Amino acid sequence: MKSGKYYNEVASYYDDDAKDFEQRYEQNPILQIIRESFRRVTEKFPFNTALEIGCGPGFDVEYFADRYPSRKFFAIDVSPGMIELTRKRCERANLNNVQLGVGSVEDITSVFPDQKFDLIYVYFGGLNTVFNLEEAVKHLEQVCTEDARLVVTFVNRYYITEIPLWLANGRFDKAFERITNKWRGYSDHRKIPSRPYSYGDIKKAFNPVFHIGYKRGYSIFYPAWYRSHLLKKLGNKAGTFWKLDKFLSKTPLWNSGEYSLYEMWRKKKDLVKARREYDR
Numbered sequence: 001m002k003s004g005k006y007y008n009e010v011a012s013y014y015d016d017d018a019k020d021f022e023q024r025y026e027q028n029p030i031l032q033i034i035r036e037s038f039r040r041v042t043e044k045f046p047f048n049t050a051l052e053i054g055c056g057p058g059f060d061v062e063y064f065a066d067r068y069p070s071r072k073f074f075a076i077d078v079s080p081g082m083i084e085l086t087r088k089r090c091e092r093a094n095l096n097n098v099q100l101g102v103g104s105v106e107d108i109t110s111v112f113p114d115q116k117f118d119l120i121y122v123y124f125g126g127l128n129t130v131f132n133l134e135e136a137v138k139h140l141e142q143v144c145t146e147d148a149r150l151v152v153t154f155v156n157r158y159y160i161t162e163i164p165l166w167l168a169n170g171r172f173d174k175a176f177e178r179i180t181n182k183w184r185g186y187s188d189h190r191k192i193p194s195r196p197y198s199y200g201d202i203k204k205a206f207n208p209v210f211h212i213g214y215k216r217g218y219s220i221f222y223p224a225w226y227r228s229h230l231l232k233k234l235g236n237k238a239g240t241f242w243k244l245d246k247f248l249s250k251t252p253l254w255n256s257g258e259y260s261l262y263e264m265w266r267k268k269k270d271l272v273k274a275r276r277e278y279d280r
């Protein structure tokens with residue numbers, strides 16, 4: 001498949017998703033608590049010019065641009081429908097420090113020419129749907145300042161607790177689709193050309209340019225966002241599972257949940273150059 005056709009498919013999927021995306025999010029406490037945690041990590045260090053990739057309907061552009069009015073925010077999304085929702089959201093909030101554009105990672109330099117970013121963040125797996133992750137990283141490198149930081153989150157390839165849950169429901173196909181690289185999104189009805197990534201995949205793609213620092217796993221034992229009905233059943237235990245996941249994030253099990261968050265720092269230029277010469 002060519003990249004143009006690939007991104008048309010991704011955009012069409014998310015244009016459709018945009019119709020009730022906000023409504024579904026507002027009703028999902030798991031997505032809200034995870035987003036809150038992503039934001040805390042993102043805000044840990046100062047930045048001036050941020051780019052969000054895969055901004056969806058703009059929950060986080062609105063949050064950050066409103067909270068930091070003297071900083072600049074840029075957001076890109078492959079889905080025109082999502083960007084339209086973000087535009088409306090920013091207008092309603094009267095934000096004048098936001099610029100938006102339609103496109104994928106490969107388009108950042110043409111959508112926001114001559115712009116560099118000292119923070120790039122991606123929430124809830126916008127980079128699981130890139131044509132080629134290693135190429136995407138090269139595009140990120142071009143738009144990063146020397147001291148840039150990334151906060152990027154990915155849908156994981158190895159989601160271990162999910163396997164027995166699907167097997168208990170008689171869904172052998174679902175239980176192993178991530179591991180066998182057959183995962184094509186969450187829906188049974190509509191497929192998206194996406195790929196879940198293991199830590200090994202992430203290291204291979206990002207290591208040439210970025211140093212991977214803080215890492216955290218989500219929904220290792222705490223329910224995944226699409227099992228939010230379990231929260232009621234779990235009652236107080238849900239909080240315990242959330243804390244357990246936080247603890248497990250410091251162990252070898254950290255990458256075995258539904259999502260992983262990676263904080264990365266751009267490596268110094270001469271190091272990157274030396275590594276490329278060595279690899280040649």
Ligand SMILES: C[S@@+](CC[C@H](N)C(=O)[O-])C[C@H]1O[C@@H](n2cnc3c(N)ncnc32)[C@H](O)[C@@H]1O
Nearest residue numbers: 014054055056077078079104105123124126129
């Ligand atoms: C799961 S949604 C998350 C939306 C938003 N970040 C949030 O947290 O609500 C993924 C978003 O990434 C966008 N997206 C997917 N692949 C992309 C790509 N290659 N480049 C830019 N945006 C992409 C989709 O259109 C969608 O809006």
